[in-house]
Amino acid sequence: MGINHSYMLFFQRQDLWHALDGLLTIAEPHQPPAIIHFPDHQKEIPLDPWPMHRDVVRHDDPEFNFATVLKFDWDEAIEDWIDRIGRDPDPDRAPPDPEEQGLASIGYIYLNIYTDLTQRFDLAGPSENVVLFEFDTTGSRMSMLFSGSTAMRAAFIRLLENYRGLCGVFNWEGSEPEVFWLKGRHLCEYLGDTDPLPDAIEAWLQSQP
Numbered sequence: 001m002g003i004n005h006s007y008m009l010f011f012q013r014q015d016l017w018h019a020l021d022g023l024l025t026i027a028e029p030h031q032p033p034a035i036i037h038f039p040d041h042q043k044e045i046p047l048d049p050w051p052m053h054r055d056v057v058r059h060d061d062p063e064f065n066f067a068t069v070l071k072f073d074w075d076e077a078i079e080d081w082i083d084r085i086g087r088d089p090d091p092d093r094a095p096p097d098p099e100e101q102g103l104a105s106i107g108y109i110y111l112n113i114y115t116d117l118t119q120r121f122d123l124a125g126p127s128e129n130v131v132l133f134e135f136d137t138t139g140s141r142m143s144m145l146f147s148g149s150t151a152m153r154a155a156f157i158r159l160l161e162n163y164r165g166l167c168g169v170f171n172w173e174g175s176e177p178e179v180f181w182l183k184g185r186h187l188c189e190y191l192g193d194t195d196p197l198p199d200a201i202e203a204w205l206q207s208q209p
């Protein structure tokens with residue numbers, strides 16, 4: 001079994017679509033786009049919706065799943081990953097050389113958006129005001145990139161800062177989750193058995209001596 005690290009970004013429900021639009025500014029556009037059906041209109045999301053395995057996606061679905069290629073500034077961890085993945089025979093997994101492009105394209109990164117947190121956590125009922133963007137890897141090699149890249153973390157922090165994010169958590173899978181951002185504050189706190197949810201995190205932090 002490989003390791004599977006992930007980034008968990010929590011937003012207010014009212015900021016869901018603005019935060020997704022913000023993510024699109026660092027994403028390679030995919031054609032054809034996913035079509036989100038609202039009661040009075042449709043919204044095109046130029047991300048690959050194949051993980052959903054369905055043709056109709058509704059705005060009030062409890063979960064959305066996309067495959068993404070995201071663009072980041074270069075750092076040592078990304079350069080090392082590019083060097084390794086560049087030898088992969090699959091061209092879809094081999095981003096261009098840093099001298100040929102200003103940003104590094106990293107993919108696939110799986111994006112799971114939970115509008116009903118009971119789809120992701122063992123909760124008594126759905127949260128009315130919080131949604132989760134979880135960025136998942138394709139396996140151990142990309143998980144190591146997730147944990148080692150300062151440029152990736154900086155990009156996710158900018159999303160939280162620009163779209164009124166509630167908190168950012170790095171899921172180490174099997175180890176204590178790390179809170180790295182909470183309501184405008186940069187942190188480095190490990191949660192132990194505490195659920196990685198905004199209210200639980202705030203209560204846990206207030207209980208610490």
